[in-house]
Amino acid sequence: MCRHGELGNGPSAGMERRGLLMSKARFEVRFWGVRGSIACAGRQFDGFGGNTPCIEMRIGDHVLVFDAGSGARALGPQLIRDGIKSFDLFFSHCHYDHIEGIPFFDPLYRPDMNVTVWSGHHVDGSTTEDMLKQFMQAPFFPVGPEVFRAKLDCRTFHAGETLDPYPDVHIRTARLRHCNGSVGYRVEHNGKAVCYVTDTEHPETGLDESIIDLIRDADVVIYDAMYTPEEYEATRGFGHSTWVQGVALCKAANAKQLVLFHHNPRHDDDALAAIEAQASECRPGTIAAREGMALSV
Numbered sequence: 001m002c003r004h005g006e007l008g009n010g011p012s013a014g015m016e017r018r019g020l021l022m023s024k025a026r027f028e029v030r031f032w033g034v035r036g037s038i039a040c041a042g043r044q045f046d047g048f049g050g051n052t053p054c055i056e057m058r059i060g061d062h063v064l065v066f067d068a069g070s071g072a073r074a075l076g077p078q079l080i081r082d083g084i085k086s087f088d089l090f091f092s093h094c095h096y097d098h099i100e101g102i103p104f105f106d107p108l109y110r111p112d113m114n115v116t117v118w119s120g121h122h123v124d125g126s127t128t129e130d131m132l133k134q135f136m137q138a139p140f141f142p143v144g145p146e147v148f149r150a151k152l153d154c155r156t157f158h159a160g161e162t163l164d165p166y167p168d169v170h171i172r173t174a175r176l177r178h179c180n181g182s183v184g185y186r187v188e189h190n191g192k193a194v195c196y197v198t199d200t201e202h203p204e205t206g207l208d209e210s211i212i213d214l215i216r217d218a219d220v221v222i223y224d225a226m227y228t229p230e231e232y233e234a235t236r237g238f239g240h241s242t243w244v245q246g247v248a249l250c251k252a253a254n255a256k257q258l259v260l261f262h263h264n265p266r267h268d269d270d271a272l273a274a275i276e277a278q279a280s281e282c283r284p285g286t287i288a289a290r291e292g293m294a295l296s297v
């Protein structure tokens with residue numbers, strides 16, 4: 001069995017679990033929340049982590065954050081400690097597990113912070129501003145986004161558009177097949193590409209060709225591996241995918257590293273270790289994302 005299937009062992013070839021380096025050429029990915037649907041606590045989840053999606057990319061001098069699930073709560077103080085004064089926050093979509101960390105994200109309360117907020121999943125003409133206001137409102141939440149003191153620059157795009165937030169960072173997007181819409185991202189820098197593709201379901205007829213196109217030849221593919229194939233039989237139509245489909249996608253697209261993500265809250269550490277072992281047997285180098293894990297691309 002491939003060593004990458006063993007829980008707690010080192011990550012795959014070319015990747016290192018280590019601190020983020022200070023370098024113009026750096027392309028670092030750190031996982032602050034890897035769980036899907038709902039945060040979960042308990043020792044049985046400690047190995048992989050219980051917080052919902054939040055991924056930080058440090059690319060050259062830039063900080064890009066993808067989704068603000070409950071993992072954003074711990075990322076916030078780290079950004080402030082590191083003296084970050086501006087960053088970009090991209091949303092895949094606004095299901096609760098991807099936004100529930102917004103009101104608890106410390107940088108948003110800092111008047112010296114500039115945050116560009118991006119979303120492009122909307123299917124009803126809503127904007128990024130609408131998303132924030134509709135989430136933080138009575139009677140579901142005690143205060144609205146007017147409590148934030150950071151300078152927020154909200155941008156709304158259409159899934160499928162390309163984004164160029166910086167001259168040296170190019171982002172392609174694709175609409176994913178998910179209830180109420182979701183966006184997959186391909187982030188390119190210095191000849192490298194990392195894809196963030198979560199909350200998506202394939203058509204009955206086979207793999208979603210638009211994802212294959214998005215992740216083609218990518219260095220890292222972070223992918224919705226919510227279900228096992230057996231579980232998927234009972235959850236068809238819920239808008240999620242399986243690790244087997246992740247393996248097939250990376251093979252079809254000649255992508256290098258598959259990182260299983262959006263872990264099912266019903267899967268404890270033992271279950272996820274077993275999934276990781278099976279997946280890495282099928283596609284050597286595959287790993288399951290762990291909270292706190294960092295990859296250097």
Ligand SMILES: [Zn+2]
Pocket residue numbers: 036037095097098199262
């Ligand atoms: Zn989700």
Ligand SMILES: [Zn+2]
Pocket residue numbers: 093095178182199239
């Ligand atoms: Zn979702």
